[in-house]
Amino acid sequence: MQGLIEFKSVTKTYGAGSSAVHAFGPVSLDIAEGEFISFLGPSGCGKSTLMLMIAGLLEASAGTIRLAGKEVHAPQTDIGIMFQDNTLVPWRTVRGNIELQLEMRGIPVEQHAEHISSLLQSVHLADFADRYPFELSGGMQQRAAFCQAMVHRPKIVLLDEPLGKLDAMTREHIRADLQKLWMQTRSTVIFVTHSIEEAVQLSTKVAVITPRPGKVETVIDIDLPFPRDLKVKGSSAFIRHVREIQEIFHGYGVI
Amino acid sequence: MAMASSDGKGAMTHLIGWVAQSWMFIAFFIGFFLFWEFSIGFFNVPLYILTPPSMIVTKAWADLPRLFAYTYVTGLETILGYMVAIVIALPLGLAIAFSSILRRTIYPFFVTIEMVPKIAFAPIFISWLGFGLLPKVIIVFLVCFFPIVLNAILAFNSLSEELQRFSRSTGAGVWRTFVKIRLPAALPQCFVGFKYAGLNATVGAAIAEFIGSDQGLGFYIQITTGNMRPELAFAGIFFLTAIGLVLFGIITLAERILIPWHISVRRIQA
Numbered sequence A: 001m002q003g004l005i006e007f008k009s010v011t012k013t014y015g016a017g018s019s020a021v022h023a024f025g026p027v028s029l030d031i032a033e034g035e036f037i038s039f040l041g042p043s044g045c046g047k048s049t050l051m052l053m054i055a056g057l058l059e060a061s062a063g064t065i066r067l068a069g070k071e072v073h074a075p076q077t078d079i080g081i082m083f084q085d086n087t088l089v090p091w092r093t094v095r096g097n098i099e100l101q102l103e104m105r106g107i108p109v110e111q112h113a114e115h116i117s118s119l120l121q122s123v124h125l126a127d128f129a130d131r132y133p134f135e136l137s138g139g140m141q142q143r144a145a146f147c148q149a150m151v152h153r154p155k156i157v158l159l160d161e162p163l164g165k166l167d168a169m170t171r172e173h174i175r176a177d178l179q180k181l182w183m184q185t186r187s188t189v190i191f192v193t194h195s196i197e198e199a200v201q202l203s204t205k206v207a208v209i210t211p212r213p214g215k216v217e218t219v220i221d222i223d224l225p226f227p228r229d230l231k232v233k234g235s236s237a238f239i240r241h242v243r244e245i246q247e248i249f250h251g252y253g254v255i
Numbered sequence B: 001m002a003m004a005s006s007d008g009k010g011a012m013t014h015l016i017g018w019v020a021q022s023w024m025f026i027a028f029f030i031g032f033f034l035f036w037e038f039s040i041g042f043f044n045v046p047l048y049i050l051t052p053p054s055m056i057v058t059k060a061w062a063d064l065p066r067l068f069a070y071t072y073v074t075g076l077e078t079i080l081g082y083m084v085a086i087v088i089a090l091p092l093g094l095a096i097a098f099s100s101i102l103r104r105t106i107y108p109f110f111v112t113i114e115m116v117p118k119i120a121f122a123p124i125f126i127s128w129l130g131f132g133l134l135p136k137v138i139i140v141f142l143v144c145f146f147p148i149v150l151n152a153i154l155a156f157n158s159l160s161e162e163l164q165r166f167s168r169s170t171g172a173g174v175w176r177t178f179v180k181i182r183l184p185a186a187l188p189q190c191f192v193g194f195k196y197a198g199l200n201a202t203v204g205a206a207i208a209e210f211i212g213s214d215q216g217l218g219f220y221i222q223i224t225t226g227n228m229r230p231e232l233a234f235a236g237i238f239f240l241t242a243i244g245l246v247l248f249g250i251i252t253l254a255e256r257i258l259i260p261w262h263i264s265v266r267r268i269q270a
Helices: A047-054 A094-104 A110-122 A138-150 A168-185 A196-202 A236-251 B008-042 B053-062 B064-098 B100-115 B118-129 B133-157 B161-170 B174-211 B217-226 B230-258 B263-269
Strands: A005-014 A021-031 A036-040 A062-067 A079-082 A156-160 A188-193 A205-209 A216-221
Touching: A005 A047, A021 A047, A021 A062, A021 A205, A021 A216, A036 A047, A036 A196, A047 A062, A047 A156, A047 A188, A079 A138, A079 B161, A094 A110, A094 A138, A094 B161, A094 B174, A110 A138, A110 A168, A138 A156, A138 A168, A168 A196, A188 A196, A196 A236, A205 A236, A216 A236, B008 B053, B053 B064, B053 B230, B064 B100, B064 B133, B064 B174, B064 B217, B064 B230, B100 B133, B118 B133, B118 B174, B133 B174, B161 B174, B174 B217, B174 B230, B217 B230, B230 B263
Parallel strands: A036 A188, A036 A205, A079 A156, A156 A188
Antiparallel strands: A005 A021, A005 A062, A205 A216
């Protein structure tokens, strides 16, 4: 079966000649529709770059990426992206920032007022719609950024370490909300992270990426029931997956 | 948002709060003028060297019509030069930020010229263009132009990579991206240039008048000093300062209206 997103011997090299840096590759990977796949790897392994290539925001040095059968060469507009540093602009409120996504696409905002409200509701931000980003905590900002990335109902969602800068408790909380939302929409999600536990908890598949030059070491099926609450996380199957990935990184001397 | 509480009662509490916070500064200010007032007599300073503040006020009061007329002249030079600088420098900064050719030609040229003290051109302009309004406006323009254009280039060049990628991922066109993201993101840095230029505008006008003019506050300060009338020179300086304060007030007001969300504005209102 053909995947929704296909990587075929994709490599990325920075610079040229003898000073060229081989960042990662070759990477070949198929991602099916409706999958929640994590790109899990240490810092600098190129997982964010890989993600941005799907969106057509970065070009591969060699190899091809296909999206629904079509080669990606320009920015893709039917994708929702949450960047490492959120793209909330300081001159707009939370609601205004979500509307920015629609306005940039020329979509009439009024028709989506209810949709925005329900999105805010689902991430517990309903009371903060008229606040400015600087009035929110880091966790709330990420929740708002998540709504911004989702408001145009993208089929594919790219999340680049969305919880990376948050404290452990906030992470845990937002993770649960994220999972609930995904279970409703079942969109295809690429989730970039360096937290093993986070990857195993959220994903249907985990692509384990090696240190530079990054390669997909293995893709692990996480065959656990959703929602993955505390009980699932305490199960021996969950712990076995975590252990397995830890072994891989230990072998590379990363942990 | 933050400007909601500007009713009378709010303003009063604001004032009381300000006095409570700044009493040390106010006391120092009053103390400074008292010291000035009484030390003239105490140290036997001749009045043609320095006069007490009270005398500045009374003598300036008598010469008020002339001071006002000259304030108008210098104020006009300042505002005109400043406005022309903004009107030319802002679009030019934008063009340089987005054109790689201009960035390699005009930009290094401007950076070099920025090193030259613009005021040094003043005698040349006056010899070319005479004693009238035009050479003064040009000198104010020169003083204001560079900070505005250099900050505008910086402003339009420093959009974060994330926001650039976000814009591209939406498929929005150049114009929509400019209006909705680039311009508002650039405004705070632009205002750095506006403010710096605003502080220097009156300096340009005053020095231009020192060099060659028959009216204006710079002319007034020079003439009265030459006539051993320091009290009137100080009055001239006071009015010159007032022009600068009004200009800076207008810029700050514009900043509050245009970028109330920015940290520099929020901090003042907090």
